[in-house]
Amino acid sequence: MAADEAEKARGKRAALAFAAVALVLGLPLWWKTTETYRASLPYAGISALGSLRFQLTVPVSVVFAKGALPGAQQRRLPFADTQEKESLLNPKTSITSRYETTYRSATVTEQAALATAAVQEADAALLLLQEDSLGALTVYVIPEISPLLPQGVGVYVGKHRSAVMRCPQGPGDVLAAVSARVQQIVQAMSFTTDSITAALSDRVPMDQLGTDTRRPFKSSLGYEITFSLLNPDPKSHDVHWDIEAAVSGYVQPFLDKLGLVANFSVDSQILYYAVLGVSPRFDKASSSFILSALSLPHVINPVEARLGSSATSLYPVLNFLLYVPERVHSPLYIQDKDGAAVGTNAFHSPRWGGIMVYNVDHPAPDKALLPLRVDVDMVRVMEVFLAQLRLLFGISQVPLPEEFLLESPGNKGLTDWELDRLLWTRTVENIATVSTTLTSLAQLLDKIGNIVIKDDVASEVYHAVASAQTAMLELASGHLGSAFQASKEAVISSERAFFDPSLLHLLYFPDDQKFAIYIPLFLPMAVPILLSLVKILREAKQSKKEPTKTD
Amino acid sequence: LLFSCLVFLKGVGTVERKNLSEDQAEQFFRSGHTNNWAVLVCTSRFWFNYRHVANTLSVYRSVKRLGIPDSHIVLMLADDMACNPRNPKPATVFSHKNMELNVYGDDVEVDYRSYEVTVENFLRVLTGRIPPSTPRSKRLLSDDRSNILIYMTGHGGNGFLKFQDSEEITNVELADAFEQMWQKRRYNELLFIIDTCQGASMYERFYSPNIMALASSQVGEDSLSHQPDLGIGVHLMDRYTFYVLEFLEEIHPASQTNMNDLFQVCPRSLCVSTPGHRTDLFQRDPQNVLITDFFGSVRKVEITTETVALDPNLVGLETRVPNDEMATEPLKYAEQLPVAQIIHQKPKQKDWHPPGGFILGLWALIIMVFFKTYGIKHMKYIF
Numbered sequence: 001m002a003a004d005e006a007e008k009a010r011g012k013r014a015a016l017a018f019a020a021v022a023l024v025l026g027l028p029l030w031w032k033t034t035e036t037y038r039a040s041l042p043y044a045g046i047s048a049l050g051s052l053r054f055q056l057t058v059p060v061s062v063v064f065a066k067g068a069l070p071g072a073q074q075r076r077l078p079f080a081d082t083q084e085k086e087s088l089l090n091p092k093t094s095i096t097s098r099y100e101t102t103y104r105s106a107t108v109t110e111q112a113a114l115a116t117a118a119v120q121e122a123d124a125a126l127l128l129l130q131e132d133s134l135g136a137l138t139v140y141v142i143p144e145i146s147p148l149l150p151q152g153v154g155v156y157v158g159k160h161r162s163a164v165m166r167c168p169q170g171p172g173d174v175l176a177a178v179s180a181r182v183q184q185i186v187q188a189m190s191f192t193t194d195s196i197t198a199a200l201s202d203r204v205p206m207d208q209l210g211t212d213t214r215r216p217f218k219s220s221l222g223y224e225i226t227f228s229l230l231n232p233d234p235k236s237h238d239v240h241w242d243i244e245a246a247v248s249g250y251v252q253p254f255l256d257k258l259g260l261v262a263n264f265s266v267d268s269q270i271l272y273y274a275v276l277g278v279s280p281r282f283d284k285a286s287s288s289f290i291l292s293a294l295s296l297p298h299v300i301n302p303v304e305a306r307l308g309s310s311a312t313s314l315y316p317v318l319n320f321l322l323y324v325p326e327r328v329h330s331p332l333y334i335q336d337k338d339g340a341a342v343g344t345n346a347f348h349s350p351r352w353g354g355i356m357v358y359n360v361d362h363p364a365p366d367k368a369l370l371p372l373r374v375d376v377d378m379v380r381v382m383e384v385f386l387a388q389l390r391l392l393f394g395i396s397q398v399p400l401p402e403e404f405l406l407e408s409p410g411n412k413g414l415t416d417w418e419l420d421r422l423l424w425t426r427t428v429e430n431i432a433t434v435s436t437t438l439t440s441l442a443q444l445l446d447k448i449g450n451i452v453i454k455d456d457v458a459s460e461v462y463h464a465v466a467s468a469q470t471a472m473l474e475l476a477s478g479h480l481g482s483a484f485q486a487s488k489e490a491v492i493s494s495e496r497a498f499f500d501p502s503l504l505h506l507l508y509f510p511d512d513q514k515f516a517i518y519i520p521l522f523l524p525m526a527v528p529i530l531l532s533l534v535k536i537l538r539e540a541k542q543s544k545k546e547p548t549k550t551d
Numbered sequence: 552l553l554f555s556c557l558v559f560l561k562g563v564g565t566v567e568r569k570n571l572s573e574d575q576a577e578q579f580f581r582s583g584h585t586n587n588w589a590v591l592v593c594t595s596r597f598w599f600n601y602r603h604v605a606n607t608l609s610v611y612r613s614v615k616r617l618g619i620p621d622s623h624i625v626l627m628l629a630d631d632m633a634c635n636p637r638n639p640k641p642a643t644v645f646s647h648k649n650m651e652l653n654v655y656g657d658d659v660e661v662d663y664r665s666y667e668v669t670v671e672n673f674l675r676v677l678t679g680r681i682p683p684s685t686p687r688s689k690r691l692l693s694d695d696r697s698n699i700l701i702y703m704t705g706h707g708g709n710g711f712l713k714f715q716d717s718e719e720i721t722n723v724e725l726a727d728a729f730e731q732m733w734q735k736r737r738y739n740e741l742l743f744i745i746d747t748c749q750g751a752s753m754y755e756r757f758y759s760p761n762i763m764a765l766a767s768s769q770v771g772e773d774s775l776s777h778q779p780d781l782g783i784g785v786h787l788m789d790r791y792t793f794y795v796l797e798f799l800e801e802i803h804p805a806s807q808t809n810m811n812d813l814f815q816v817c818p819r820s821l822c823v824s825t826p827g828h829r830t831d832l833f834q835r836d837p838q839n840v841l842i843t844d845f846f847g848s849v850r851k852v853e854i855t856t857e858t859v860a861l862d863p864n865l866v867g868l869e870t871r872v873p874n875d876e877m878a879t880e881p882l883k884y885a886e887q888l889p890v891a892q893i894i895h896q897k898p899k900q901k902d903w904h905p906p907g908g909f910i911l912g913l914w915a916l917i918i919m920v921f922f923k924t925y926g927i928k929h930m931k932y933i934f
Contacts (some may be wrong), residue, residue: 202695202736215853218694250861296852298804301618314687336854346855351585351696354855383858390859397857408860440734448727498735501680504671508724510710 012539015532022529036450036506039458045465046438051092052203054428057478058190059136060101062182065114067143068167073174078104081179087193089204093432095196099186100478101179106140114140114164119148120407123158130162135420135480137189138162139182144169154403155185160416163189188398189417191424199425200432215350216394219429221492222263222315225251226353227385228307229376230274233326237360238371241322243268246378254386254413258393260484261419261426265313276323277302280332286341289325289332291357296334296347299355318392319353320385324360324374331359346384354388356381386413395422423484427475430487434468437494450506457500464493582840584698584739587848588691589614589624592673594705594714596630596665601785602776604632605646606704606746606792608654613799614700615658617847625676625691627663629705629715639783646788646796650780662689670720677701677728679737695736700744700845704792707747709770710755726756733759740833742845746791748773751827763810763833763840767791767817768824775823790822804847810837 064077081103086096106114113125130138142148144166149156155165163185168177197204217223227247231239247266255264276299280289291299307319325332334342334357348354358381360374390396395418400406409415438461445451467490474483509517591614593607611626633644633655644655663672675681676691693699705712711719732738743764745753750766757764767774767789776786777793788796794817802808814828814837830837843849 249863293852293854297850298618300850300852301620301804301848304622305620314690314692334854342854342856344855344858347852348855349585349850349852351694352850356855379861379863383861384855386859386861387857388855391855391857411861413859437735444731444734447730499679499681501675501682504674504678504680505724505727508721508727510721510723 012536015529015536019529019533022525036452038445038453039455041442041445041453041458041461042465043442045469046442046461049435049465049468050439052432052435052472053094053096054196054431054472055096055098055476056191056196056424056428057098057100057476058186059478060099060139060182060186061136062101062103062139062141062178063110064103064105064167065140065142065146066106066111068141069174074105076103076175078102083183085193089197089200093200093203095193097191097193098476099183101182103175110140114142114146114148116148119150119156119164120158122148122164123156123160123162123407126158126162127160130160133479133481134423134484135190135478136161137186137417139185140164141167141178143167150405152403153405155181156405157185157189157407157417158415159407159409159412161189161420184401188400188404190420195421195425196428199429202436203432216392217316217318217351219426219433219491220262220316221488222265222313224313224315224317225255225264225266225389226307226317226319227266227268228319228321229268229270230303230321230323231270231272232275232324233328234272234371236327236370236372237324237374239270239324239374239376241270241376241381242378246382250378250382250386250411250413251389253411254389257412257414257419258422260481261422263315265315269308271306274303274306275326280325280329286333289329291332291334293335293337297349300349300352316351317353318389320388321353321355322376322381323355323357324376325357327362330362332357333359344384344387346388348388348391351392353392354385356384390414393422394425420480423480427471427480427484427487430484430491431468431471434464434487434490434494437498438464438468441498448505450508451503452506454500454502457497457502460493460497460500464490464497467493582698582740582835582844583696584844585696585851586693587619587623587698587700587845588693589619589700589702590627590676590691591624592627592668592701592703592705593629594668594703594712596715598632598635598637599785600630600705601632601644601783602788603704604628604630605644605654605788607702608644608659609646609788609792609796610702611659612654613796613802614846617799617802617843618804619846619848621658621660622688623848624660625662625689626660627668627673627676628661629665629668631665637784645780645783646793650782660688666715668715670714670718670724673714673720674724674728678731679735691737693737696739697737698740698742698845699738700742702744702746703753704746704789707745707749707753709749710752712745712747712753722753722756725753726758729757729762730759733761740835740844744795746774746789750774751829754829757829757832760832761834762829763837764829765813766827767822769827772824791817791824791826794821799842799846802842802846804843804849806841806843808842810840810842813842 064074069077079102081101083099083101084096086094088094107129109129110126113122113129116122116125126138126140138161140162142164146166149164149166155163157163165181165185167174168181170177227243229239229241229243231237247268251266255266258264276291278291278295278298280291282288283290303321304319307321334345334347336342344356345359346354346356358376360372362372390413395414398421407415409418441461445453467486471483471486471490474480474486589611591607591611593603595603607626607628611624614624615621632638633642640650642655643650643653646652646654663676676689679691681690691699703712705714707713710722713719729741732741739761741762743754743757743762745765746767747753749768749770749772751769754762754764754766755770768791775790777788777790779786795813798813798816810830814826817826819825833840
């Protein structure tokens with residue numbers, strides 16, 4: 001009997017030991033080995049990035065030439081001033097524009113530069129005296145009567161980052177009037193609240209989708225530009241275009257200037273027997289062929305299939321097509337919505353590219369020797385293509401009052417302050433993209449329980465958060481160049497993290513399938529343990545009752 | 552100042568002058584997309600599922616005809632019917648009885664073929680999480696202004712769609728994939744069409760905005776096939792897709808037909824199953840959504856009115872002498888296969904390896920059996 005009891009006791013202890021091991025070791029082990037691996041992510045940093053409070057600082061220096069200010073006010077120089085303007089776009093986004101203005105009088109060399117006859121030379125001379133940093137602006141104030149600016153022009157905005165303005169005359173505080181004028185100039189040359197809001201169109205839903213937000217390409221790390229010559233009638237026209245020279249002479253300087261913004265690759269091709277998808281109408285009045293504005297949308301699709309896009313590049317492609325119409329359809333003009341002929345004979349499509357029609361002069365039929373050799377006037381063509389390129393990048397004209405004289409960018413295609421405008425909007429857009437990407441990644445990880453986060457993905461996320469924070473700080477301190485670089489790095493890292501191939505969520509199993517898998521594994525093991533535990537408990541209860549009975 | 556003329560499509564041939572307020576109203580109802588993409592998936596393999604490949608290729612053909620270029624179409628076909636050994640007319644896939652319409656021509660560009668059509672690849676295409684070595688034609692490079700058409704066909708059930716007879720995609724996974732696309736703004740609007748049995752179950756779980764879904768049958772119903780062809784021996788098309796295609800044949804790039812007409816396609820009398828649709832997640836009224844917003848690719852254009860002033864004198868352009876007849880040395884191909892070396896090769900000196908486990912085991916067994924039978928005392932006679 002005693003042996004029996006000992007046996008039973010040993011049995012009970014064994015059952016309890018099994019149960020203990022199963023619970024203490026087995027359950028946590030099973031839980032740990034079946035959970036999805038998630039390296040730690042900076043969730044705090046990501047949620048801090050979720051609400052963006054942009055502080056955009058523009059360092060402005062206002063330089064007064066001799067004689068511009070009346071004596072009393074002259075004595076107040078030099079001094080510094082800061083103006084801030086905050087606009088709240090939505091509870092999570094706000095923009096604070098900060099203009100840190102320093103007022104000083106001109107140095108001797110600057111005075112000499114401003115004394116030249118033509119304002120363009122003055123601009124070039126002043127450029128050498130400035131420390132040319134991205135985002136910083138200089139405004140030179142010259143006396144009202146100075147002959148430097150032509151008649152009727154109150155402000156001249158140069159090719160670089162400086163402007164020249166006449167000092168406003170009148171009673172009262174001249175400096176206040178000057179600072180109001182300077183504010184206007186600086187907004188035109190750097191950014192306005194509207195332009196920054198347009199860059200944030202993802203976060204701030206715009207009720208009216210204007211064409212200006214839909215036309216330019218989104219900020220991307222690189223672009224591919226393809227110039228194509230379409231010659232549908234090689235029997236009549238032997239078209240030659242010196243595209244290499246034109247690209248290196250006109251397009252490359254523009255792209256070099258934009259080199260800070262993105263990588264560009266340019267290629268060109270000639271397509272023969274490529275016709276437009278629409279047949280043009282003959283207009284007796286002008287004895288020419290007309291492509292009306294309504295048929296233009298149908299032109300692009302049939303051609304696009306033949307254009308080809310690089311199989312290796314993943315960057316967005318901009319296509320610029322030069323179409324030389326067939327001999328029987330010459331001359332071919334494009335008409336706009338009101339029926340008027342278009343001066344440039346070209347049109348463009350948002351986020352795609354542009355097409356220009358190049359008409360060839362045909363000599364009299366009997367003198368014609370087919371095929372006619374055509375040498376394309378690349379200057380005329382490039383003028384149009386560059387204009388389209390500017391529009392597709394979002395470099396559009398800023399509406400300015402009458403007395404502003406804007407210097408044309410010349411062969412570079414882009415003035416420095418236009419580049420600054422682009423950089424301001426691009427930096428803000430990049431930071432907004434990073435914020436959206438990372439917050440949506442955090443949301444996805446919350447919602448979909450079985451996405452794995454590896455260590456390298458986590459390190460990219462950390463890098464993205466750090467770069468975005470750097471970019472915000474640099475924007476606040478007025479360093480546009482480094483802010484843009486930091487924002488670009490942040491975008492690269494966040495895109496790499498979000499689109500990492502390993503982030504594909506594991507297969508989803510409905511609950512009944514999960515039960516079907518676990519029951520055959522765990523039930524045979526669990527049943528004896530549970531039953532023996534139940535038996536032990538019942539015996540313990542019985543033994544507690546028994547002493548009262550046998551008494 | 553820049554004029555931008557947004558060009559609106561009108562009926563062919565009519566030029567109407569609209570006043571400003573009408574223009575603005577139009578603008579509000581128009582979709583804000585600038586490009587179109589299509590992802591067409593056929594998920595079943597084997598010869599008797601000919602009709603699924605024919606379905607997908609017919610939709611592909613319509614979508615191409617209405618303007619979407621190949622570079623914007625991701626076509627996934629799980630099996631090759633045109634070159635199937637059982638196809639009595641090789642290099643053709645017919646969608647009409649009596650072999651009237653061959654939807655497989657020489658300009659069909661299949662991006663994912665045969666065993667590449669898997670749930671994983673499909674989800675990778677949608678979410679963009681593709682390995683870096685994938686070519687451009689296999690990617691969905693859509694942006695926030697893209698309208699995407701997704702068409703899926705195959706065998707399905709309540710809440711799942713079967714891929715390749717070996718795996719399934721559930722409606723939850725599909726809804727999650729669309730949510731990931733939305734989070735990264737990979738689409739402006741999405742039209743999802745599915746032609747399988749119990750197709751409506753696949754769009755039940757969608758929760759992302761701007762999705763419109765159509766299915767060929769409700770939960771509990773089967774989608775039926777249309778007509779067998781006695782010459783080929785299989786059913787050529789499914790009913791729902793057949794009638795959708797008849798509907799699409801009347802659409803041309805400038806048509807103004809809207810989505811409500813598409814919802815009426817294939818009533819119960821023709822289709823036997825009840826087609827369903829879901830528009831609660833879509834922001835615009837289906838009345839204002841054109842068919843060509845998803846099936847075609849209509850570009851918005853603007854007239855260019857500005858030019859940049861260029862000064863040719865500043866550019867040091869050397870006039871290039873046309874030297875087209877430049878003497879270049881003739882090109883040769885590199886040796887692809889060093890045949891001479893292979894023919895005259897001496898046989899390779901193979902290194903000696905000790906006998907593997909099997910041989911050792913076999914000999915150990917033989918020796919053990921021998922000594923067990925005859926006794927260990929014979930050992931000294933052997934060694």
